[in-house]
Amino acid sequence: MVLASVLTTNLAILVLAGFIGFVVISKVPNTLHTPLMSGTNAIHGIVLLGGLLVVGLAGNDTFNKVILVIAIAFGTINIVGGFLVTDRMLEMFKAKPKRGGGTGADGAGADKEEGS
């Protein structure tokens, strides 16, 4: 594959991903916006992959190694912290229907999911 088509393929993926993100996320109810922000925040921790790839090619340059270790640590914080904190927040939403009283809203949430 020639270089130009690698770029155009990637640009196509970029544009499509943007539209998918827009469509999927427009359906989220207001009440879940904070967990959503936290959840998407965790997903951009995927930059860790960049750090992992580049460190494999870092060679013997000590300074490079140092900044890449920091980058990997940052990426890991972003991922691990982000998913954990989102999970903590969401557990609070989940725990409630069990105690009763939340069934109406619960049903509405399920309907929305089916409708989507």
Add this chain to the structure above:
Amino acid sequence: MSTLPLATSFLQNESFLDVLYIVAFALFIQGLRGLSGPTTAVRGNRTAAVGMAIAVIATLLQPSEGNWGLIALGVALGTAVGIPAARQVKMTAMPQMVALFNGVGGGAVFLISWAEFRRYGSSYGSHTHSLVIRELPSGAILHTITVSAGGVPTYVAIFSVFAAIVGSVSFWGSNIAFGKLQEIIPGRPISLGAGQQIVNLVLAILAVAAGVDLVAGAHSELLFIGMLVCAALLGNAVVLPIGGADMPVVISMLNAFTGLSAAATGIALNNTALIVAGMIVGASGSILTNLMATAMNRSIPAIIAGGFGGGGAVEGASGAGEHAGTVRSTSAADAAIQLAYANRVMIVPGYGMAVAQAQHAVRELTKELEKRGVEIGYAIHPVAGRMPGHMNVLLAEADVPYDQLEEMEDANQEFGRTDVSLVIGANDVTNPAAKNTPSSPIYGMPILEVSNSHSVIVIKRSMNPGFAGIENELYYEPETTMLFGDAKAAVSEITAELAHI
């Protein structure tokens, strides 16, 4: 470089690794879909986390992978910091935690771009369009580019430089946002005044000019560092003048920035998972930013221009004297009587309630009232707390039934038949000035129309203006009484008084 002992030729087959990436981003999309409902959200988040694990494993299986010691060190450091931080953070501190996690993401992006620049050295920015990558299925991987020739394709340099600038802006901007919310840095706008926008513009132009020069083939690391410094100053200069009230919008915007910069890194490194995940976050962050700005009746350019809340604070301070004397205060006992004999009570919670950790006390109070047959509702402003949905999280933590939470539009229709509205630590979102006073900085912002209810009790620590620094006219209206004190103590006191009725 060594490879994993278990890595067979099949596991390191490039098509197989590409498929793993596809599985990973399908899981991200599925996970985000799960976040669309309260019942599926937990699963959604975990689905996305599994996707992330698969993406990381696929990356570690890449044949070019190496330097295992450094990888282990970085991951260990990140885990040691990330897990305790996520476990121990209080729900009220969630916005600054998100800001911090967002910041480190941006930091990783610009550090990776920097390392890439150093690694390519003199070949960075050279124009070798003729460079042909080996025939590979779509999603050819990084090492083939570097193995192929000494030159770096121009587009790689462009996206890498873009990622460095945006990542750096996001890193520094997020840190300032964190500092402001954590109150390490004063929440009120810090600005150079009229010259601020010119300074911002100059910094942006300098960063972009340095980037263009690097792409065009300036092989100077000093220039690259200069570009990072300009972007860092820009990140500081953009966020420092923004008042605390606008901070959620800023965090959301920086979240989108980090996503976009991750997607740019993905294009530079030719990594599909990075492109897809980064771009989805870029898209979602933009939507959220827009929603928040709309809820606050603020335009995004106006927020970036900064200074919100500064003028209002001055006005509020000077205007405070005029109103003095018309505020009526009440006691916990009187408030308890009012509440006990109401048919319908609307709780209007704000960030002040969260800061005082009063949500559990409020839940106790409403339980008592429900026992007496009082109908309870919670009126939730879209930006109550400090982010959309933040208040819902806090109330969920206190076991408030989901069906008692009413969004602004519904709540505003209910105030007319509400006997008592109990405003706890909410300020700007109840300020009638947003409807009545065209000169107010918050004029036009949708508010909870608390003053439509028969009577209003406001629990507040003092008469100090709120987060946006604006005087609240609600407190001077005839149906309003003020109960001064700490939100938690005051609510508990009311609950105690209820027992005597």
